[in-house]
Structure formats: structure tokens, C-alpha cells
Amino acid sequence: MGAIYTLYVAGERLTFLTDADDFHHFFQSANVDFQKAVQDPVQNIASVSEESFFQFHTKVHDMVKGRLASSRLVYFHDDLCQEFDKEIDEIVSIKGACNLHQVVRQSMYKAVINNLFGPGVLPTTDMTKFKNLEKNFVLFDELFEYGARLPSFMIRDWTSSKWQLVGMFKDLYKGIKNKKRTENETVLQTLLNLVDDKHAPNYALLFLWASLANAVPITFWCLVFILSDQTVLSKLKRELVSTLGTLEKGKVRITEEQIKEMPYLRWCVLEAIRLRPVGIITRRVIKAFKVKEMVIPEGDMLMLSPYWAHRNPKYFTASEEFRPDRWKDADLEKNLFLDGFVAFGGGRYQCPGRWYAQMEIQMYVALFLHKVDCTVLSDHVPSPSTKHLVGTQQPAEPFLVDLTLKQPS
Numbered sequence: 544m545g546a547i548y549t550l551y552v553a554g555e556r557l558t559f560l561t562d563a564d565d566f567h568h569f570f571q572s573a574n575v576d577f578q579k580a581v582q583d584p585v586q587n588i589a590s591v592s593e594e595s596f597f598q599f600h601t602k603v604h605d606m607v608k609g610r611l612a613s614s615r616l617v618y619f620h621d622d623l624c625q626e627f628d629k630e631i632d633e634i635v636s637i638k639g640a641c642n643l644h645q646v647v648r649q650s651m652y653k654a655v656i657n658n659l660f661g662p663g664v665l666p667t668t669d670m671t672k673f674k675n676l677e678k679n680f681v682l683f684d685e686l687f688e689y690g691a692r693l694p695s696f697m698i699r700d701w702t703s704s705k706w707q708l709v710g711m712f713k714d715l716y717k718g719i720k721n722k723k724r725t726e727n728e729t730v731l732q733t734l735l736n737l738v739d740d741k742h743a744p745n746y747a748l749l750f751l752w753a754s755l756a757n758a759v760p761i762t763f764w765c766l767v768f769i770l771s772d773q774t775v776l777s778k779l780k781r782e783l784v785s786t787l788g789t790l791e792k793g794k795v796r797i798t799e800e801q802i803k804e805m806p807y808l809r810w811c812v813l814e815a816i817r818l819r820p821v822g823i824i825t826r827r828v829i830k831a832f833k834v835k836e837m838v839i840p841e842g843d844m845l846m847l848s849p850y851w852a853h854r855n856p857k858y859f860t861a862s863e864e865f866r867p868d869r870w871k872d873a874d875l876e877k878n879l880f881l882d883g884f885v886a887f888g889g890g891r892y893q894c895p896g897r898w899y900a901q902m903e904i905q906m907y908v909a910l911f912l913h914k915v916d917c918t919v920l921s922d923h924v925p926s927p928s929t930k931h932l933v934g935t936q937q938p939a940e941p942f943l944v945d946l947t948l949k950q951p952s
């Protein structure tokens with residue numbers, strides 16, 4: 544196959560761009576359109592009507608982008624740290640030997656939901672209700688790609704989970720919408736006030752998915768890569784101790800400044816994102832145009848795979864290896880990633896949660912390694928499951944660890 548190739552899948556032409564020199568067409572060209580690529584899947588997945596989608600999509604995007612801009616992370620930082628600290632304590636004190644993916648999932652879901660949707664707004668305190676939320680979300684996420692394409696009678700369990708999640712937001716809707724609006728309202732409250740009443744719970748479900756589906760598994764992968772490489776682990780632990788000091792009794796608080804003082808932590812996180820980005824992003828071709836010598840006709844779905852782009856040896860030497868030090872060359876002070884890195888997409892509708900995502904992963908990884916003694920029981924890094932294309936890959940098998948809370952010195 545060449546640098547550009549087309550697959551015919553279920554009556555649709557999918558044209559893949561694989562040469563990074565052509566990616567600007569995908570992100571910048573006026574001949575391609577983000578909204579026209581995602582509207583149909585959004586309708587199938589969350590039952591947001593076409594009319595509502597085109598009326599509100601840009602507003603929702605810009606609101607999330609504004610609320611989660613890097614300059615505004617300060618409003619989320621301390622609460623999120625407290626939530627992570629509490630959840631890690633709770634889960635590790637009862638776990639012992641366990642599957643790391645489940646530990647990360649359970650503790651991050653609760654903390655991030657409380658942080659973005661408001662403490663206790665979704666059922667995170669009642670264990671039975673939370674387990675139900677978790678079960679529905681995991682199923683919704685696992686069959687997400689099927690939901691985008693298949694009629695609901697073929698995926699009954701998925702459909703049931705979807706409507707239970709929408710129902711959960713419906714139950715909350717009136718109470719939140721009628722709440723007095725303030726400057727520091729939650730992202731959920733702003734979202735529900737922005738869109739039409741009929742679809743507000745459905746948009747909330749989409750936002751829930753976007754906020755958890757990639758960041759949580761990538762946090763898991765980040766810990767796995769670090770714990771599986773003694774050199775990386777020791778180097779990161781040295782950085783943690785020199786920035787945070789030794790573990791003391793009581794709550795651990797990591798400030799924004801301390802996070803900034805740990806470049807190696809950030810490199811580890813970016814390297815995990817590089818190795819486990821989403822499988823596919825798409826744009827609709829709205830006017831035929833040429834890439835290299837090939838004409839891409841109107842109506843095609845243009846496809847780009849961050850997963851494969853990050854395995855291009857021209858940009859990433861030893862591309863399959865977890866090498867945090869490669870990020871030394873990125874100008875992160877200016878928020879510039881490495882050339883060839885496209886994990887957050889690009890152009891007008893680039894991931895609006897990217898700064899929050901990096902912050903939360905850095906914070907979770909730092910707290911986990913600072914507070915928890917972790918013995919790895921599995922003898923290899925799990926391979927990524929091939930199930931997910933739209934979202935990031937989940938592990939195909941468990942990664943077993945034995946966890947205990949460290950005793951303060």
C-alpha cells in the first residue's frame with residue numbers, strides 16, 4: 544500500500560493519509576470537515592439529532608476548550624489532587640493483589656467525575672450505585688464503535704447501558720439546570736445550560752465519555768510502562784522525592800508548581816500518550832482535492848491513525864520503545880509537542896481536554912508512585928486489545944500487581 548490508500552467498508556470509502564508530510568491537508572484544509580464526519584456517529588451513539596448537533600456542536604466545543612484551557616487548570620487542580628489522594632487510599636487499603644487496570648479505572652472514574660461534574664452529583668459515594676454507573680460506562684465504552692454503526696437490536700446490552708446513562712443525567716437535569724448560576728459552576732452545569740433541553744442529558748453522556756475514555760486507560764499504560772522499566776522507575780522516583788520530599792503522615796498535596804518542577808514525569812506521560820493514542824480520527828471530504836498526485840473525491844471519509852503515525856521511524860527512533868527522554872527535544876515550555884505527534888488531533892476541533900488530560904495523568908501517576916508500594920506480578924507488558932479504533936486501546940489481558948500503602952517515614 545502507498546502513502547494514500549482507500550478501503551471500502553460497509554459501503555463507505557475510507558481514504559487513509561499515512562505520510563506525515565500530508566497531515567496538514569487533514570488538519571487545515573478547507574476541503575475537509577470535522578462536523579460532517581462525526582455527526583452521524585454522534586447521532587447513533589448518543590441520539591443527538593442532526594439539527595441539534597449542527598446548532599450546538601461548536602458552542603459545546605468552545606465552552607469545553609475555554610473551561611479546560613491550561614490557564615484555568617488552577618480551578619481544578621487542588622480538588623482533583625484531594626480526590627485522587629482519597630481514592631488511592633481507599634482502594635489500595637483493601638486491594639492487595641489485583642489487576643492494575645481496575646484499580647486505576649475505579650479510582651480515576653470517581654475522582655474525575657467529582658471534579659468535572661461536581662462532588663457527589665453523579666452517584667460516586669453510594670458503592671452499589673457507583674458500581675452500576677461503572678458497569679454501564681465500561682460496556683458503553685467497550686462497544687462504542689459498534690454503537691456508531693450497528694442498529695440497536697444487534698447490541699441490546701450496549702443500548703440498555705446507554706439509556707441507563709442518559710437516564711441518570713435526565714434525573715439530574717432539572718435540579719442542576721435550575722441551580723443559581725455562579726462563576727465557579729461545574730462544567731456539567733455550564734454544558735446543560737448551553738444546549739437544548741431535549742438533548743442535554745445526551746450531550747452530558749458524550750462529555751462523560753470524552754473525559755474518561757482516553758485519559759484513564761492511558762494513565763494505566765503509563766504506570767505499566769514505568770513499572771516495567773527499572774531505569775525509568777528509579778529516575779522518576781528520584782524526581783518525585785526531590786520535589787515532594789519523603790512521604791509524611793496525612794494527606795498528600797501536590798501543587799501546580801511542583802508538577803511543573805517534574806519534567807521527567809511529564810515526559811513519561813507524553814511518551815505513554817504517544818505509544819497508546821487513539822486508533823483513528825476522521826474528516827469528511829466536502830470538496831474533491833489532490834494529495835500528492837491522487838484526487839480524493841467529495842464524500843470520502845479521510846482517515847488518519849495517530850497510533851500508526853507515532854510508529855513512524857522518521858519521527859520516532861525505536862518507535863515501539865518507551866523512551867521518555869525523547870521528549871527532551873520538545874519545546875514544552877511553549878506547549879509544543881514533538882514533530883509527528885498527533886495524539887490530540889489538530890485544527891479547529893483539536894481535543895479541548897488536552898491540558899486537563901495531561902495534568903490529571905501526571906498528578907495520578909505522581910501520587911500513586913509516591914504513596915503506594917507496588918510489586919509487579921505479571922511478567923510482561925500486556926498487548927493492546929485491537930477492539931478500539933476511535934478510542935485508545937485497552938489492555939488485552941490483566942496486569943497483576945500487589946499494592947500496599949507506604950508507611951510514612
Ligand code: HEM
Nearest residue numbers: 604753754757758824886887888889892893894895896900
Ligand atoms: C490523553 C487523553 C486524551 C486523548 C489522547 C484525547 C484525544 C482526542 C482526540 C484525538 C480527539 C479528536 C480531535 C480531532 O479529530 O482532531 C478528541 C476530541 C475530544 N476530546 Fe479528547 N483526548 C483525551 C482526553 C480528553 C479529556 C480528559 C477530555 C475532557 C475532560 C477530552 C475532551 C474531548 C472532547 C469534548 C472532544 C470532542 C471535540 C469536538 O467534538 O469538537 N479529551 N480527543
